[in-house]
Amino acid sequence: MDSRTLLLLEDDDATAGFLADNLTADGFRVVTASGAGEGWRALELRHPALLLLDLGLADGSGLELLDRLRAADGVASRVDPALPVIVVSGRASDVDRVRGLARGADDYLPKPFSYPELVARIRAVLRRADGRSRRGAIRVGDLALDPLTRKVSLASQPLSLSAKEFSLLQKLASDPTRVFLKADLLREVWGFQVPGATRTLDAHACRLRRKLAGSARPFVITVRGVGYRLTEEL
Numbered sequence: 005m006d007s008r009t010l011l012l013l014e015d016d017d018a019t020a021g022f023l024a025d026n027l028t029a030d031g032f033r034v035v036t037a038s039g040a041g042e043g044w045r046a047l048e049l050r051h052p053a054l055l056l057l058d059l060g061l062a063d064g065s066g067l068e069l070l071d072r073l074r075a076a077d078g079v080a081s082r083v084d085p086a087l088p089v090i091v092v093s094g095r096a097s098d099v100d101r102v103r104g105l106a107r108g109a110d111d112y113l114p115k116p117f118s119y120p121e122l123v124a125r126i127r128a129v130l131r132r133a134d135g136r137s138r139r140g141a142i143r144v145g146d147l148a149l150d151p152l153t154r155k156v157s158l159a160s161q162p163l164s165l166s167a168k169e170f171s172l173l174q175k176l177a178s179d180p181t182r183v184f185l186k187a188d189l190l191r192e193v194w195g196f197q198v199p200g201a202t203r204t205l206d207a208h209a210c211r212l213r214r215k216l217a218g219s220a221r222p223f224v225i226t227v228r229g230v231g232y233r234l235t236e237e238l
């Protein structure tokens with residue numbers, strides 16, 4: 005039984021009540037909020053393990069809250085920018101799904117959803133987050149990297165990467181199928197965001213892709229106009 009706290013940000017009372025009742029019955033602690041402002045305060049005060057986010061909120065867009073969350077520095081705001089987020093939304097088109105994921109959601113479930121599927125996805129996202137926070141070696145297909153020794157291998161053959169190439173790879177591998185925005189990669193790997201800096205990022209991504217080209221799996225995939233993801237679904 006997983007007794008971690010979930011923040012449920014949902015402005016539809018019937019949906020919120022149904023989810024809160026059932027998730028509580030399944031052992032989670034559930035904190036609810038019905039608007040973006042109230043949701044942000046709950047993020048700061050309650051430190052949930054996962055956010056279930058409705059996109060259409062009365063006092064602001066859920067996507068804007070997601071942007072604000074991912075841009076948090078994790079210190080001043082006391083909100084964890086890496087908090088796992090599952091978007092649960094009535095906007096069910098592929099475009100909306102891609103947009104939600106590109107903006108940093110860990111998963112996206114269109115309404116109407118099946119409750120057992122939602123619970124399975126919550127557990128899967130929490131498990132993935134646990135794996136990330138252990139800071140152990142990361143393995144994606146035949147690629148392996150060890151954050152402690154900074155060693156990287158592909159099909160058991162050691163690879164030589166520059167410090168920035170390693171940092172970029174580590175960031176992408178922290179969530180292998182997530183699309184990372186260029187601005188986020190620049191900020192987190194280089195610590196800055198200036199006009200023209202995307203060329204630096206693109207050059208590093210290109211070199212990294214060449215070095216990983218020996219795998220059957222495509223690595224360092226360009227998502228045009230958005231950013232990069234390490235690989236396709238496993």
Ligand code: CA
Nearest residue numbers: 015058060061
């Ligand atoms: Ca809504």
